Amino acid sequence: MLARVSTAPTFKRLPRAVREQQMLDAAVKVFSRRGFHAASMDEIAEDAGISKPMVYAYLGTKEELFVACLHREGTRMMQAIAGAAAPELPADERLWRGLRAFFGFVGAHRDGWAVLYRQARGEQPFAGELAGMRARLVDIVAGMLDHALRAEGREAGETDLEVVAYALVGATESLADWLADHPDADPEKTATRMMNVAWLGAGQLLAGATWRPGR
Amino acid sequence: MLARVSTAPTFKRLPRAVREQQMLDAAVKVFSRRGFHAASMDEIAEDAGISKPMVYAYLGTKEELFVACLHREGTRMMQAIAGAAAPELPADERLWRGLRAFFGFVGAHRDGWAVLYRQARGEQPFAGELAGMRARLVDIVAGMLDHALRAEGREAGETDLEVVAYALVGATESLADWLADHPDADPEKTATRMMNVAWLGAGQLLAGATWRPGR
Amino acid sequence: MLARVSTAPTFKRLPRAVREQQMLDAAVKVFSRRGFHAASMDEIAEDAGISKPMVYAYLGTKEELFVACLHREGTRMMQAIAGAAAPELPADERLWRGLRAFFGFVGAHRDGWAVLYRQARGEQPFAGELAGMRARLVDIVAGMLDHALRAEGREAGETDLEVVAYALVGATESLADWLADHPDADPEKTATRMMNVAWLGAGQLLAGATWRPGR
Amino acid sequence: MLARVSTAPTFKRLPRAVREQQMLDAAVKVFSRRGFHAASMDEIAEDAGISKPMVYAYLGTKEELFVACLHREGTRMMQAIAGAAAPELPADERLWRGLRAFFGFVGAHRDGWAVLYRQARGEQPFAGELAGMRARLVDIVAGMLDHALRAEGREAGETDLEVVAYALVGATESLADWLADHPDADPEKTATRMMNVAWLGAGQLLAGATWRPGR
DNA sequence: GATGAATGAGCGTTCATTCAT
DNA sequence: TATGAATGAACGCTCATTCAT
Known part of the structure; x- marks a missing residue:
């Protein structure tokens, strides 16, 4: 031979x-x-x-493999969002940039991250991994809120902030799911809608107010 | 003997x-x-x-059994929320009552419904069942918003309403998860927080506004 | 009450x-x-x-139940064939009457006996039952042949007769299967064909001979 | 160690x-x-x-496995019979060679093919497979008969030929079962007996005629 | 480094069969 | 007599995981 x-x-x-x-x-x-x-x-x-x-x-192992997937995709997402919101900007601008970065990422990795994320829930072995990732997101959002509050000399209970942040993150994830399920939807537009709900709240939306990027 | x-x-x-x-x-x-x-x-x-x-x-079958669980728990939840929000009330009051009923139910069925709901996502065979339930919730919320808008003579695109409602439902589900994971948390309080985020939005919250039940 | x-x-x-x-x-x-x-x-x-x-x-038991079915159907069939072939008739007439009775029965009990019979084969527990029934048929046919031989003063080895009878019974069962699978086929006609093969043999058939009922 | x-x-x-x-x-x-x-x-x-x-x-799958068995054994048998009967020979010689090959095969694979064949009947999922194999056999036999008829300038209805062939094949299968159940029986002898019944028919057998291999 | 060959362990499902009423 | 309720015992099938080459 x-x-x-x-x-x-x-x-x-x-x-x-x-x-x-x-x-x-x-x-x-x-x-x-x-x-x-x-x-x-x-x-x-x-x-x-x-x-x-x-x-x-x-x-x-299969579990280890899944965790590796989670880590890689999670890291990618975090990096995509990372520098999006500089602390010196006003709170709404920061939130807006964060949302835009997030939905941009999800839009680009539709069947990658979004669905994978959806899988991690409900499978206990990965509760920890997922909780960690979400906690980091919640912390970021809570940090934004806290920072804005302190800038005006006020303060809020830690739990309160966390819960509010949790709700915002939840709503965002939910719209991310929606985005992943609607291949033709526009990430930017979805981000705008999310921003409206998050920043203005249902009350003002019903009263006719609208939030728009760039003032 | x-x-x-x-x-x-x-x-x-x-x-x-x-x-x-x-x-x-x-x-x-x-x-x-x-x-x-x-x-x-x-x-x-x-x-x-x-x-x-x-x-x-x-x-x-195992699948049929799971669907049966879904149906029973889903029906129970829907019944719990059912008459909570009479159409003649103002929008915020309706939203508040709905949220209170929802979190009350989740609080009472912590490891039952909330976790079970968490499982249904991601398992394709039940996408239909779950989508149906969530769709009904989203419709209810979207209906509230639409009703309130029309009462003031205004109107909104259907998709916009749906997406907003989707975000609100998502945030609510997310807090329900949080509630299910924190056995000592108070459902009523959680509902109040959710109401604040949903109704006032982050902007007003940061500006110091607060929504409270009963005015 | x-x-x-x-x-x-x-x-x-x-x-x-x-x-x-x-x-x-x-x-x-x-x-x-x-x-x-x-x-x-x-x-x-x-x-x-x-x-x-x-x-x-x-x-x-299930087995006992199946055996009971076999017995009932088997008995019915035997009774249907029983007096069909009086010993004083010539051999071909006896054979013809037996075949006509048999196919008549199968035609009338298509999905009953024929298919049931088909099931009994291959399931060892009933090998005995089935073998018994077939043995009785073979004996009848062998008896016919033997009787006809002796009437002419000749004789044949027992095994030879049995094997010939076995072949005839097998061919007959096979056509019975065919009849059961062809709901529109005519039992009488099928019996005639079987009689042709059995009595004349392929050799004479090819040579143009034909056997017809009633001479 | x-x-x-x-x-x-x-x-x-x-x-x-x-x-x-x-x-x-x-x-x-x-x-x-x-x-x-x-x-x-x-x-x-x-x-x-x-x-x-x-x-x-x-x-x-179990079913696929069974079908695989059917195919292997069926192919082996068909190959064993294949060239046995050259078309230029007279009909009886062709039939005889085919029968000898068939019984030779069954004798050599007693508990293999014969019993397996016995199983395939009655199990609906394999009706198709088995019907196909038997159909090929019936076609071969019918082809022989047809060929012989045409050689003498005569013709026969298609159904008639098929039914006659069906009966012959059935008788043969039946004797194959008998052979499989009698381990000491001689395949060659069984083939001869089958040939006698098939070619001469009961009528001539009773009249004392005998068919013997090689004239 | 890379793979075809091999398996222990377990799960969903079914069925003949029997209590207890 | 007649039956709804109940089960032990298997069986088909799959899968993550590992040898041996």
Whole structure:
């Protein structure tokens, strides 16, 4: 048997980091479509174009694999939102920028993040991971509110702020779900609507008030 | 062997209606704790104090059983909210009463409904059932908003109303999750907070405004 | 509670013999349609309009029930064929009458006997029952042949006769299956064809010979 | 712990093709003995010396497995009969060769094919498969008859030929059953007897005629 | 590094069969 | 007599996970 001449690219023996990304891509895709339990390691491996033992060798258990997906997607999202809201801006501008960044991300990763996020709920093993991510979001929002309050010399109970932030985050997630389910909807427009509800509240909306980006 | 004193009830040979409720109770409990997939029919049967075949005889397949749970809990919730908001009241009063009824129900069925609701998302087979329930809620809220608008001679696009209502429902569900996770929290108080966010919006909240029940 | 006045027929409390026939009717029907294993006692009981424990009380185990079906149908068939072939007639006439009686019976009990018979094969527990029935048929045919031989002063080995008879019975059963599968086919015509093959053989058939009833 | 001497074959990690044959062997055996329904996948797997999941991985569902058995055995039989009857020979010679090949095959696969064939009847899911195989046999026989008729310038209705062929095939199958149940019987002799009945018919047999191979 | 071969363990479902009324 | 209620015991099938090459 002669040595194989390595001229044409064989698409094999890729460096580990690349392989891992391929696997994560496949995993995110399959988990999104089927849900955590219904997803099978076989399908993930096949979709990644790789054999099952490799998946185990690189990313470990099914649970660990799912957590890895959560982490990667979560990190990406956080980075997308990160610098969106500089503390020196007024509160509404900060909120607006954050929402726009968030819905922009969800719009771009519809069947990736949004659905995957939807899966993490309800599967206890990942309650912790998810709670952590949401807590970070809630903290950001609560921080905004707190900052704005202090700027006017007032203060609020911690729980109160947290709960308000929680509600805002919840409403936002809910609209994100809606966005993920309506492929033709416009992220920017959705963000605007969310901003209206969040900032003005139903009372003023009914009274005819409207919030619009850029004043 | 002493004669068995037939004082204590034997808990056997109960009529079908009773057994069905026992099974549904057990199913709600187990589905809540483990999630749909992780829940096993064995555990549900055992928890109901009955053998597995009876569960199949009365309530059918695992999926059918889950749907039955969804229906029972959903119906209970809808009934709890039902007459809460009479159309002749002003919009904020209607919203408030609806929220109070909702959080009251969730508070009373913490590990029942709220968690079960949490499970239904993400499991494709039940998308329909859940979407239906949520749609009814969204319709109710959108109806409130629309009614209030028309009362003032104004009008709004249908999609806009729906999206706003969607956001409000989402925020509410989110706080319901929060309530379900905080056993010591007070449903009434949570409803009040939700009302503040929903009605006043972050803008007015930051400006120091507060909404309080009864004026 | 007053004594129930037994004016209108309640269709209950029927005498045992009647009930048993109802059950057997239902059993034959269900076994035919589903096959022995696929048939369920539930369906049989329901089809008989009676509760399952009654079936067990009257006809015993599922196997026993099937055997009871076999016996009833087998007996009916044997009776239908019984006097068909008087020994004093010539052999071909006897054979013809037997075949006509047999196909007549099968034609009238298409989905009853024929299919049920088809089920008994392959289910070992009933090998004995079925073998017995077929043995009786084979014996009848072999007896015919033997009688005809002796009438001419000749004789044949027992095995030879048995095997020939076996082949004839097999061919006949096979055409019975065919008849059962072709609802529009005419039993009389089928019997004639069978008679042609059996009596003349392929050789003479190819040579243009034909056998016709009544000379 | 002594070093394991690797002399005896381990019988593990065999290539797929080999394992598939082992499984089919085991399946044919178990299906034959127990019948389709009574056979359990566990027993088949154990008999094949392999775990159940491998059976599913390679051969699929129980039904698919049975069909695979049917196909393998059916193909083998057809191949055994295939070239047996060259068209240029006279009809009786062709029939004789076909019968000899058939009984030879059945004699060699007693508990394999014959019993398995016996199982396929009556189990509705396989009606199609079996009907197809029998149809091919019937066609072959009908073709022989038709060919012989045309050679003499005569013709016969299609249905007539088919029914006659059906009867012949039925008789043959029946004797095959008999052969499978009598382990000591001689296939060749059985073929001869069948040939006598089929070719000469009962009439000539009773009149003392005899057909013998080779003139 | 990479994979085909292999399995332990478990789950959903069904069914013949029997109490207790 | 007649039945609704109840179950033990299997069976088909799947899947995450690991050897051995």
